[in-house]
Amino acid sequence: MTDTLTPVLTDTWDAEGSWKLATYEAAGGYTGLRTALTRDPADLVQLVKDSGLRGRGGAGFPAGMKWGFLPPPDGGPRYLVVNADESEPGTCKDIPLMLASPQHLVEGVAITSYAIGCHHAFIYVRGEVLHVYRRLLAAVREAYEAGHLGTNIHGSGFDLEVTVHAGAGAYICGEETALLDSLEGRRGQPRLKPPFPAVAGLYARPTVVNNVESIASVPGIVAHGADWFSSMGTEKSTGxxxxxxxxxxxxxxxxxxxxxxxxxxxxxxxxxxxxxxxxxxxxxxxxxxxxxxxxxxxxxxxxxxxxxxxxxxxxxxxxxxxETTCVVRAVSRWTDFYAHESCGKCTPCREGTYWLKQILHRIEAGAGEAGDIEVLLDLCDNILGRAFCALGDGATSPITSSIEYFRDEYEAHLDGRGCPFDPARSTLFDDTPQAPPALAGAGGH
Known part of the structure; x- marks a missing residue:
């Protein structure tokens, strides 16, 4: 079954010093950038369209089409912003990628910037992942020193500045317009669309916002071709x-x-x-x-x-x-997260996630009431499609789907006045891990 693996972005993860520029270049890194700089930017946009690359951040919107939405140049700046604010429970692909092979992203930023006519790109990374932030800073510094970024890159006449920005820690800033507000120094809250970022994004200028993995996939497409990329995956979900x-x-x-x-x-x-x-x-x-x-x-x-x-x-x-996991408990934990991370801008999400959280807590605790399941579904119906951004919709998904597949489990919580599952059995380990011995304090021997 190992032949189903496709090591492209992960090809050098097991190499010594995989995050270093020398390791990346030894594996063919920056071949794509050198090739891109010899081509017309419009051809690169078309190449990405032809490859079928879809955004890897969740929505799956065609990347090349998003680039093509930018209006014609008007003499003013345009920007590329990389969304590296990965923070949804269970989502953990961009952070390992930036940690193990940040040059994939840096080269992708350079190629994409050249293709869309951007001369200042931003990588917005979650501030809590300090080790990743430092590694990105080091990777960008190495790329500058090697001439892959900066002024007159490889004699092409193309200039590019790259800024790595650490966010202050908010799930809502994963929404592209909230990210842009945060990057501008304002409170991270979603903007009303239209206008879309392609028309009025960062500093009200045309902006492309793409996920880390999306941009990191670009060098391979340029180096190996659209047919190579589209030969993997399915007809409509390539790569x-x-x-x-x-x-x-x-x-x-x-x-x-x-x-x-x-x-x-x-x-x-x-x-x-x-x-x-x-x-x-x-x-x-x-x-x-x-x-x-x-x-x-x-x-x-x-x-x-x-x-x-x-x-x-x-x-x-x-x-x-x-089978040891209580679905009500799992969904309740997720709902706690969405209620906490709601930015509060719109009523359906701000108030709806609060009440979803309260009802799930009382069901799990054995204080549920007859009709609570219907109230949950009604609340979800009033949030879905009515919130300012996708956070509200996302908060309803695990609730409605879990009731669809495990309604009997919710009813068992109500009839039995509490959770029928043993929380100790639903841990990731059969034996409860023991806490390590206390370490000596500062100055201890």
Whole structure:
């Protein structure tokens, strides 16, 4: 089954000093940039369109089409902003990529900037991941010193400045317009659209906002061609992608494979669900996507197939839960997160996530009331499609889908006046791990 893996972005992750420029260049890094600088920028935009690359941040919008939405040059600046504010529960692909091979992203930034006529690009990274922030700063510094960034890059006449910006820690800043407000120094809250960022984005100028993995995929497309990229994946969901497996799986981690692979195949690669247990439910694209169950093991993990099955491919964050897990408890934990991260700008999300949280808490605690399930569904119906951005919609997805597949479990909480599951059994380990011995304090011997 290992032939289903496609090491492109992950090809050098196991190399010594994989994050260093010398390691990246030894594996063919920056070949794409040198090639791109000899071509017409419009040809590069068309190349990315032809490859079928779709945004790897969740929505799956065609990247080349997004680039093509920029208006004709008017003599003013235009910007590229890389969304590296990865923070949804279970989503963990961009941070490992930036940590293990940041030059993939830096080269992608240079190529994309050249293609869209940008001379100042920004990488907005989550401030809490300080180790990643430092590694990106070092990678950008190395690229400047090697002439891959800066003035007159490789004698082409193209100039590019790259700024790595650390956000202050807010899930809402993963929404592209909230990210732009944060980058401008304002409170991170979604903007009303239109105008879209392509017309009036950062500093009210034309802006492309793309996910880390999307931009990191560009150098390979330029170096090897659109046909090479589209030969992987499916007809409408082309290329390779990082699939993050976590939870009750024997070997959790990142698996780079063509889009269209199934969870059954990925579980084979990861050693299956932990020994002695069986799959109960899982998320195909992070905690904001509708849940799947064991009956969806063979659904191809591409945008169309996952959508047709009732969920979203999202960030390909596959969280695996076995039969020991209380679905109400899991959904309640996720809802706590969305209620906490709501920016409060719109009433449906601000008030709706608060009440969803309260009702789920009382159901799990055994204080639920008859009709609570219907109230949950009614609240979700009043949030879905009515919130200012996708956070509200995402908060409803695990609730409505879990009630669809596990309504009997919700009813058992109500009838039995509490959770029928033993929380100790739903941990990732059969034995509760012991806390390490206390370390000596400062100045201790």
């Amino acid at each position: 390779h992608g990082l699939f993050s497996l976590s939870g009750h799986v024997t070997r959790p981690g990142q698996f780079e494979a063509p889009l269209g692979i199934t969870l059954r195949e990925l579980l084979d690669l990861a050693g299956g669900v932990r020994e002695g247990h069986e799959l109960k439910f899982w998320t195909p694209g992070g905690s904001s996507t509708p849940l799947f169950t064991a009956e969806h093991l063979d659904v191809p993990l591409d945008y169309e197939s996952v959508g047709a099955a009732g969920s979203m491919l999202g960030t390909r964050a596959l969280q695996i839960f076995d």
